[in-house]
Amino acid sequence: MFRNYIKIAWRNLRKSKLLTGVNVLGLAIAFAACILLVLTAWRELSFDQFHTNKGRLQELYITVQRPEGEESRSNFPIPLTPALKQDFPEVKAASRFIAISGSIRYHDKTFQADVKSADADLLKMFSFPLIKGEMHQPLNSLSNVVITANMAKKIFGAEDAINKPVEIYLEGEWKSFIVSAVAKDIPDNSTISFDVVCRFENTPGYVSQKDDWGASSNEVFVQLADHATVAGFERRSGTFVNKYFTAILRDLKRDGVAPGKDGQLMSLHLMPITTIHFNSISSSGGAISKTYPYLLLLIGGFILFIACVNFMNLTIAAAFSRSREIGMRKILGAVKTQLVTQLWGEAVLICLLALVTGLVIAYLLLPGYNALFSNKLSLALLKSPGLLAGVLLGFVLVTLLSGGYPAWAIAKINTLKVLKGSLQAGKSNGLRNVLMVTQFVISSLLICCTLIAWQQLDYLRKMPLGYNRDQVISIPLPYEMDTEQALQRMRNSLSGQTGIAAISGAAINMGRGRDGASQSSIIAMDYKGHSVRSNWLRVDYDYVKALGLTLLAGRDFSQAYGTDSSGLVINEKMAAQLGGVQAALGVQLPVLDSAHPLTVIGVVKDFNFKPLKEDIAPLTMNLVKSWPVQYIFVKVAPGDLQGSMALVKKQWKQLYPGSDIDPSFLDENTDRQYRREQRYSGIFISAAILAIIISCMGLFAISVLVMTRRTREIGVRKVLGASVIGIVALVSKDFVKLVLLSVMIAAPIAWYVMDQWLQDYAYRIHINITVFVAAGGIALLVAVLTVSIQSVRAALMNPIKSIRTE
């Protein structure tokens, strides 16, 4: 019997090669897409899951009510962590964590390295296993460092790293350390990462700030005691805040700030380590919103569903044309379960074929996919039991849905009817139409959403930011260098050269440079009895000119004035806090110490010094040397941009032959800010295209079947005088109606969803009705083309042939 089934199955597959092909290919593509999407999502969701103590590990954050609204952050004063360990029995272990340098040296060779400082607890709390050296107390001494295996190989090659002397560039000089242990390489799905880690006491500024509760820098990770709860910790944290943050609380009260929902002005909270990858409060984490991986899974599900629907429709239709075989089997004594098994078995066979093909496609596409979306995925991930189980479950579901339902539907049909042949494929189209509408709703939804997302990103990219992007080169300066001197030397050698318009520097880059950095610092001070907060940006002479900012009052920093080192240039938002653009000029602000106030010498028009996700905030630019310059900005003349870039690189090479820099134009940097969004919108656009393609494959197959069923009708109509166009219109009409209905259902959903998404952006587009018209047009056009292939063929067919088909 089984062989008989296989034989029949195989013959059926071969008999309708076109439909089988559409079925297998559609499902295979869907499987492949689904596998890639699931892998991507799985990787994102697997972040920080590898820590043995993950259930107990938390990152601390603080919520502060401010006059401008609530602010949450994960940066803390240095003395907080020792106090925390002392005051909270709930805290079993805690560690501060901060990036302190980018360079490490061994003998005369300098290496780029991600150097972090932390408390000794760090290596006990987190699962960063040591593989060599001092296994128990590797950070016992202040001069010990732990490095990763990869870093050890880079620095020492085949030599043993243990007890080797290295130097780290800190606070303008090389400090000596001894390698005490080598740690296993940190998995790339870890939010917390380092190449080199040393004791926290080596952090620049540690000595002066170790009792300062006013400044905030490092992150704090906590391991809760075995019976402690997050709720218990947070409940008790009020007392702690009142005890240590007295000065800030006093200022907040004085400024009349209203308490938050919990009745507090300031409160400490914990977030589980497994969530920080998705939490933008965390300085280390917050890479993406948690909705993205789930969205990927959802879209993967959608695509698979669309392919399943194709499968279902085709299996049902094909099975009806086999009604004679099935009826005969029934008469010969087959029971319903046998028939269901047989038909379902055929579906499993096709699904299996599709799954294997899909895996092959995924395997072939993976390198390209990784490159396109800068991912590090591998099919080896599929070996993890959870994922494997998920894929198998998905597969079984697909076969049940796509093969099981049709099998059951056919097997239960009345035998006599089947034999009389009065059943025809697609006679009752209700279910088929519902399924097709669902497919096209999903496809249109994806098209609409991706179109809107694309428009938004394009809008952000093209939006004027208030500074010149395409003519300004930004040069990230190496950490270990005397950057003030480097700026001075570049200024001297470049100024006066043709093509160079202005040179300046700043502590912070614009956009996101090739080094990936983007940070900011905020200062607060009292002015006329209320507190004023502002972003604090160290710049250099000619900054306004170099970035092409617009001066509203006063002047740029200039070397021509001897006093500018105590001058400030502020933006409009800051000026508003000081009484307006004109009033702000000449205002003296006690920023650092009240004995030496700084004077406002210029006001510039607001510009977007931060990503467009955020509104423009108050900004104060200064020349205070304790924030060193980290970037040089060179404004070049329009025209030969690449030539100017080459000139800049050449001058640098002449000044610093041994040092490499990686300059970029600011427009590249601002583009880079939206890379994550672009990456995801790239995935979404591909998925949308796939969805519409697979939907149309189904539509095509259905139209083949419908045309086959209607050949006689079409023939009769032709005999009676119908034209080709008339027939194409006649048979396309039904499909077009369904697609139109789908677009009409999808549009409002897409509008709602995307409107929610856009709320995240301070600068956003208005959703335009043309998007829906365009999406509808695309869906309709593709659908009509697909159906037309078949209907034109049918319409052109010789009517005698059609009429002969009974």
Added chain:
Amino acid sequence: MIKTVNLQKLFSTEEVETTALNGINMEIQDGEFVAIMGPSGCGKSTLLNILGLLDNPSAGEYYFWDKEVARMSERQRAQLRKGSIGFVFQSFNLIDELTVFENVELPLLYLKVPSQERKQKVEQVLERMNIMHRRNHFPQQLSGGQQQRVAIARAVVAKPKMILADEPTGNLDSTNGEEVMKLLQELNDAGTTMVMVTHSPYDAGFAHRIINLFDGRVVTENIKEQFHV
């Protein structure tokens, strides 16, 4: 009115080449009732299809109202066919998704007859075919004889000059067959040229002239009674 000269039709498939028609010479006058008879596979349907401008001959000449049409394009044939020829098939070939009324209305739609006139004409012909009470039924809900009456109604509604019928009674019992034949005869009496393929000598008795085909050739022509133009 129509005339064929040495008409040939060849079907070539991958394996075999079939000569379905092998030199047919015939002439049919306006208002004539001709029956075509012959054993199965002798080429009756093929001939009828060519006469009905549904297909082109492989060789030979075909004059349709003195116009040589043997090598016309599909479009030209369709244009000529519209409204001038009606077809009746053995298997009715009604469209299952349309009601009786809509089926009959179809040729008029394609002739772009205004709706008021259409309605009137369809009702008139349905009345005549005695099927008016079933106008809103679907073909599957009718008996074979009723279905064939609808098919005839559809064939004549546009008042064609000629009706081609391929075994119109083939699927019917004798009572229903008789009724259909009477209808065809009435139409012929009213002036419509009638060409009918049949296996039944009784049905052939309704015709003025019987053309016997064998292996794609005309073998005999029996003229039943003198036919006056």
